[in-house]
Amino acid sequence: xxxxxxxxxxxxxxxxxxxxxxxxxxxxxxxxxxxxxxxxxxxxxxxxxxxxxxxxxxxxxxxxxxxxxxxxxxxxxxxxxxxxxxxxxxxxxxxxxxxxxxxxxxxxxxxxxxxxxxxx
Numbered sequence: 001x002x003x004x005x006x007x008x009x010x011x012x013x014x015x016x017x018x019x020x021x022x023x024x025x026x027x028x029x030x031x032x033x034x035x036x037x038x039x040x041x042x043x044x045x046x047x048x049x050x051x052x053x054x055x056x057x058x059x060x061x062x063x064x065x066x067x068x069x070x071x072x073x074x075x076x077x078x079x080x081x082x083x084x085x086x087x088x089x090x091x092x093x094x095x096x097x098x099x100x101x102x103x104x105x106x107x108x109x110x111x112x113x114x115x116x117x118x119x120x
Contacts, residue, residue, distance in 0.1 A: 005017045014020045050056055058066070 005020055008014050008020055009017055014023075
């Protein structure tokens with residue numbers, strides 16, 4: 001990470017490493033404030049509405065059905081991840097391993113990059 005800071009300063013995008021850190025902290029604080037604002041306004045309002053009228057609640061099975069319908073619609077509109085990746089030059093493979101980790105292989109020129117991330 002220190003190398004990235006030095007690289008940014010060397011590129012003259014920033015005057016110093018501390019400037020980069022200050023900007024990063026400002027972005028972090030801004031994002032945290034946005035989340036807090038969302039919780040205070042939209043989430044609290046939705047919770048209060050649900051408490052006032054519990055009949056508006058959706059069951060877990062109803063939510064699964066709703067999400068499955070949204071997923072089907074997305075597949076119809078955009079195709080699967082695999083189809084989209086296959087259409088992009090360089091993207092080689094996408095595997096979701098039994099451990100719940102997705103592994104993606106990307107290669108361009110002679111470089112090969114592997115991405116692994118949890119998907120559960």
